[in-house]
Amino acid sequence: MITLLAKYAAKLTATGLCAPGDVLLAALDDELGWSQVVESSDPRRGLMEEIFAGMSISALLLARPAGVYQAVMAELARQALADGSRSITPGDCETRTFLHDLPVVDSLHAVVIIQALRQRKGCVILHEGEAFVAAFGSVSPEQAYVTFSSMCFASFVAYFADHLRTLRAGAMTDQRRAAFARSTALLQDDRSDRPDLLPGPFEDEDAAREAMIQAGRSTVEYGLVDSYFGNISYRLGDTILISQTGSSLDELGACIDPCRMDGSSCAGLTASSEYSAHKAVYEAELAQNGARAILHGHPRFSVILSLDCPRLDCPKLGECHRACDTARAVVDATCGMAVPIVPGEVGTGPFGLCNTLPQALTGTSGEKRGAIVYGHGLFTLGAVDFRDAFASLMDVEHFCRAEYFRRVGELGPR
Numbered sequence: 455m456i457t458l459l460a461k462y463a464a465k466l467t468a469t470g471l472c473a474p475g476d477v478l479l480a481a482l483d484d485e486l487g488w489s490q491v492v493e494s495s496d497p498r499r500g501l502m503e504e505i506f507a508g509m510s511i512s513a514l515l516l517a518r519p520a521g522v523y524q525a526v527m528a529e530l531a532r533q534a535l536a537d538g539s540r541s542i543t544p545g546d547c548e549t550r551t552f553l554h555d556l557p558v559v560d561s562l563h564a565v566v567i568i569q570a571l572r573q574r575k576g577c578v579i580l581h582e583g584e585a586f587v588a589a590f591g592s593v594s595p596e597q598a599y600v601t602f603s604s605m606c607f608a609s610f611v612a613y614f615a616d617h618l619r620t621l622r623a624g625a626m627t628d629q630r631r632a633a634f635a636r637s638t639a640l641l642q643d644d645r646s647d648r649p650d651l652l653p654g655p656f657e658d659e660d661a662a663r664e665a666m667i668q669a670g671r672s673t674v675e676y677g678l679v680d681s682y683f684g685n686i687s688y689r690l691g692d693t694i695l696i697s698q699t700g701s702s703l704d705e706l707g708a709c710i711d712p713c714r715m716d717g718s719s720c721a722g723l724t725a726s727s728e729y730s731a732h733k734a735v736y737e738a739e740l741a742q743n744g745a746r747a748i749l750h751g752h753p754r755f756s757v758i759l760s761l762d763c764p765r766l767d768c769p770k771l772g773e774c775h776r777a778c779d780t781a782r783a784v785v786d787a788t789c790g791m792a793v794p795i796v797p798g799e800v801g802t803g804p805f806g807l808c809n810t811l812p813q814a815l816t817g818t819s820g821e822k823r824g825a826i827v828y829g830h831g832l833f834t835l836g837a838v839d840f841r842d843a844f845a846s847l848m849d850v851e852h853f854c855r856a857e858y859f860r861r862v863g864e865l866g867p868r
């Protein structure tokens with residue numbers, strides 16, 4: 455158990471969400487185990503022990519986010535306490551379905567934190583101007599870790615999307631502008647080198663699995679996603695190999711299911727919740743370009759840009775994620791890249807992305823083939839392997855980041 459706790463804590467520092475030593479993860483076996491040696495004089499220890507005593511949970515994480523995550527979370531928490539909402543409400547799909555909203559409390563006291571954790575999987579604590587996060591797992595430490603990384607992603611998206619929205623509404627204040635300058639100064643530079651991914655086409659399951667595992671891991675290693683939500687698939691004849699629902703992009707190992715396209719066999723219960731969308735894409739591709747690989751993640755600026763729309767009086771406002779009927783795209787005129795932005799809910803309902811995504815993706819051409827699902831994430835295609843799918847994911851995300859700051863520059867100062 456201790457090894458597992460240390461592993462998750464190390465993953466959070468490796469991806470830059472926390473500085474080493476600023477994340478404590480504890481889990482209850484016979485007694486409390488800790489991710490690192492923690493002195494009894496460390497106030498975090500007493501606080502976490504009190505939370506364990508007051509709740510029926512199996513794991514608890516207490517962390518101080520680092521860098522830009524610290525800056526945006528502290529600013530969002532400050533705003534939430536100032537306006538009395540006491541919660542951060544991001545507009546992205548991951549938060550809508552997984553976290554709902556992020557409660558904000560203003561003290562590092564067990565009673566206050568327990569109250570928030572009874573409502574949600576995690577909460578933001580603003581203490582002496584700094585943001586901390588408490589998140590729990592009811593059955594495993596992995597849950598607390600996933601919640602924390604998802605909260606970092608949600609806060610990042612909420613903050614940058616809100617800044618652009620506020621600029622469009624002409625409501626920017628000097629205080630917000632100063633906070634934005636501090637936050638953007640902390641953004642890491644994009645990585646420009648490419649990973650050395652396996653060349654396809656892959657002719658058997660083992661080779662395809664290895665390529666999927668490698669591409670998933672690279673997506674996380676290259677900082678293209680904060681949370682590990684996403685999925686990946688490869689078509690091998692009439693079989694689709696797809697990552698399991700709830701699996702982490704960087705640890706696909708045994709979490710890949712084979713599904714027959716004719717429906718005769720599929721690990722239907724464990725295959726990704728977006729299997730139907732992947733299948734529909736491959737069916738459409740078979741008749742057209744024949745792409746064999748799909749990579750899907752939630753890169754920050756792709757999601758943020760999909761949330762940005764100049765139509766402030768649109769009658770569909772509030773329904774954008776399911777019913778937007780405006781033709782939208784991210785367009786890089788210099789290289790002819792056009793990435794459509796479509797609505798679509800997770801799952802197979804009438805507004806499901808399995809109805810919007812296949813058409814959007816199959817309608818793309820050229821080297822960079824991808825589509826963004828509103829407030830959700832980016833799907834890219836690979837002709838025979840993940841090299842082009844990965845390059846597209848990376849290039850679209852980097853372009854979206856540049857385009858975001860171009861729009862901010864165009865609108866500001868307001």
Ligand SMILES: [Zn+2]
Pocket residue numbers: 683684685750751752830831
């Ligand atoms: Zn997704």
